[in-house]
Amino acid sequence: MYTQAALFASFVGLAASAVTNTNLQTVFPATSGTTALAAVKTISAGQSFDGEMKQWDRSPSTCNDQAEGGDADAVFLLQDGATLSNVVxxxxxxxxxxxxxxxxxxxxxxxxxxxxxxxxxxxxGTSYVNGGGARKASDKVLQHNGGGTVAVKNFYAETIGKLYRSCGNCDTQYARKSTFTNVKVKDASVLAGVNGNLGDTTSISNSCLLNSAICWLYEGNSDGDEPTKTASAPDGKVCATSTIKTSGC
Known part of the structure; x- marks a missing residue:
């Protein structure tokens, strides 16, 4: 069993050896074991769960390519205010x-x-994504269906479609906010997709985008139709950027 101190030291060591910016880890970590769950694991409201850097999966697999799944198809289901840490x-x-x-x-x-x-x-309210990373996503990594804010910091992604998408055709729509600080995205279609007509805003700062678009703007709807893309670059209002590098990072 890994102690908290050992896990922290291991994480810091990896981060120090493979970063582009302070606190940004760009090497996927080794796992300390594997766990296959027969059903989704629920983390109760306000509680914290430390996965001890094990790889967590479902058995049998609930993956069905790009078919939209529900809560029962997830590995972890977090109730309001829950925290999930150190999981692969x-x-x-x-x-x-x-x-x-x-x-x-x-x-x-x-x-x-x-x-x-x-x-x-x-x-x-605000949900936080601190550190971590994702790869091999044919479409979206972070899907924002509710309201409030999703704040992403020190995150790495490679070979993906969209790092973030504000839902373009949910039955209930919101003016959503998202922020990205010190993220690195490599070989993505786009970092963020947001709905300008619904009041969305996103800001991206101090980040590295390699072979990846910064943001796409859409005309969102609530009738289930495929949303229309209205812009393919930052406009300074719906999508604002600061200190973005596209090479040498």
């Missing part, structure tokens, strides 16, 4: 993490994203 989520799941209210994800990694890595459903 494997490929055998349709929906990695579902947050029913605000949540905090600390040092959570997805090795091979199926449908979505994490879905945020809070009505209001």
């Amino acid at each position: 989520i494997g490929p055998n799941n349709g929906e990695g993490v579902h947050c029913l209210g605000t949540c905090t994800l600390n040092n959570v990694w997805w090795t091979d994203v199926c449908e979505d890595a994490a879905t945020f459903k809070q009505n209001s």
Whole structure:
């Protein structure tokens, strides 16, 4: 069993050896074991769960390519105010993490994203993604279906579609906010997709984007239709940027 001190020291050592900016880890961590769950694991409201850097998966797998899944297809289901830390989520799941209210994800990694890595459903408030990373997502990594804010910091992603998407056609829509600080995205279609007509805003700062678009703006709806893209670059209002590098980082 890993102690908290040993886990922290291991994480710091990895981060120090493989970063582009302070606190940004760009090497996927080794796992300390594997766990396969027969059903989604629920973290109660206000509680914290430390996965001890094990790889967590579902058995049998709930991955069904890009078919939209529900809470039962996730590995972890976080109730309002829950925190999930030090977890590596494997490929055998349709929906990695579902947050029913605000949540905090600390040092959570997805090795091979199926449908979505994490879905945020809070009505209001702020959910945090601190550290961690994701790869091999044919579409979205962070899906924002609820309201409030998703704040992402020190996150790494490679070979993905969208790092973040504000839902373009949910039955209930919100003016969503997202922030990205010190993230590195490599070989992505786009970092963020947001709905300008619904009052969304996103800000991206001190980040590195390699072979990746910064943001796409959409005209969102609540009738289930595929949303229309209205812009393919930052406009300074719906999508604002500061200190973005596209090479040498």
